Amino acid sequence: MKGIIFTEFLEMVDAKFDPETTERIIDMVDVPSGCAYTAIGTYDHTELIQLVVALSKETKAEVTDLVRAYGFYLFERFVRTYPRFFSGIRDAFTFMEGVESIVHTEVRKLDEAANPPRILCTRESGERLEVIYESERCLADAAHGLILGCIDYYGENVELERSNLDDESGKRVRFLLTRKS
Ligand code: HEM
Structure with missing residues (x-):
């Protein structure tokens, strides 16, 4: 999946939560890209799922609600x-x-x-x-x-x-x- 979907996700976490939360979820996941996304790169969509699951653990919000938001x-x-x-x-x-x-x-x-x-x-x-x-x-x-x-x-x-x-x-x-x- 294109990098823009990942860069925007991390920017949303920065904006709606805070940059520390973004850092924490990046530390929680173990993904091939190391979360060093560029908008034009291409990454496995399961990395996004891992990041959302990490955000859900961190914030106690449901995965469904986070993806919809x-x-x-x-x-x-x-x-x-x-x-x-x-x-x-x-x-x-x-x-x-x-x-x-x-x-x-x-x-x-x-x-x-x-x-x-x-x-x-x-x-x-x-x-x-x-x-x-x-x-x-x-x-x-x-x-x-x-x-x-x-x-x-x-x-x-x-x-x-x-x-x-x-x-x-x-x-x-x-x-x-x-x-x-
Ligand atoms: C100007 C508006 C839109 C643009 C520029 C756009 C562009 C994109 C791009 C670049 C991707 C990533 C594709 C990839 O990496 O393979 C994507 C994925 C996606 N788009 Fe759009 N899109 C737009 C509007 C919409 C709308 C209105 C919907 C609502 C149904 C939608 C549903 C999705 C979904 C759910 C994905 C995630 C990938 C997937 O589900 O397989 N998009 N879109």
């Missing part, structure tokens, strides 16, 4: 880092519909080591959007937080329901977004 934080960072993906997009559903066909497609094109998840959107009506997340990396909690971040960014009143497809692993998860007036 990370997704929420990451969306705001994507807004700042990749403003071109947001230009001319006025609502959360339109943005979500472009994640697969525009955003992740370009991510794959720019870096063949990148392997973002599949995000399949179906507009069930003007007010309802189904979003299916599929990835071997089982980071549906991050997807959940990113979707919440997207809704928050556009300042919309959207109800989000989540259900596992297949099993509980978080590999295939369905999100149903319903816009409230």
Whole structure:
């Protein structure tokens, strides 16, 4: 997985907890990279899981909650880092519909080591959007937080329901977004 996902995670820990917590979780994990991440490097996604588990031990927060909070934080960072993906997009559903066909497609094109998840959107009506997340990396909690971040960014009143497809692993998860007036 690309280094930006790791560098942003450690920056979130610095910002939401403190730099000492970041140092402590880096000391707790035993990973090939030694946590010396660069945004353009590529690392095994299990290193992220180890860091989250360490953060959970350190802070007593649930892993699920930490990964979801990370997704929420990451969306705001994507807004700042990749403003071109947001230009001319006025609502959360339109943005979500472009994640697969525009955003992740370009991510794959720019870096063949990148392997973002599949995000399949179906507009069930003007007010309802189904979003299916599929990835071997089982980071549906991050997807959940990113979707919440997207809704928050556009300042919309959207109800989000989540259900596992297949099993509980978080590999295939369905999100149903319903816009409230
Ligand atoms: C401008 C917005 C976005 C950008 C620039 C972006 C870019 C990226 C990049 C660079 C990665 C790392 C891929 C890799 O290392 O192989 C990634 C992973 C990921 N993206 Fe996006 N993404 C965006 C929006 C979203 C949204 C809205 C979702 C919500 C469903 C999403 C879901 C994910 C998840 C969950 C991952 C972690 C990897 C995995 O689950 O397999 N992304 N994205």
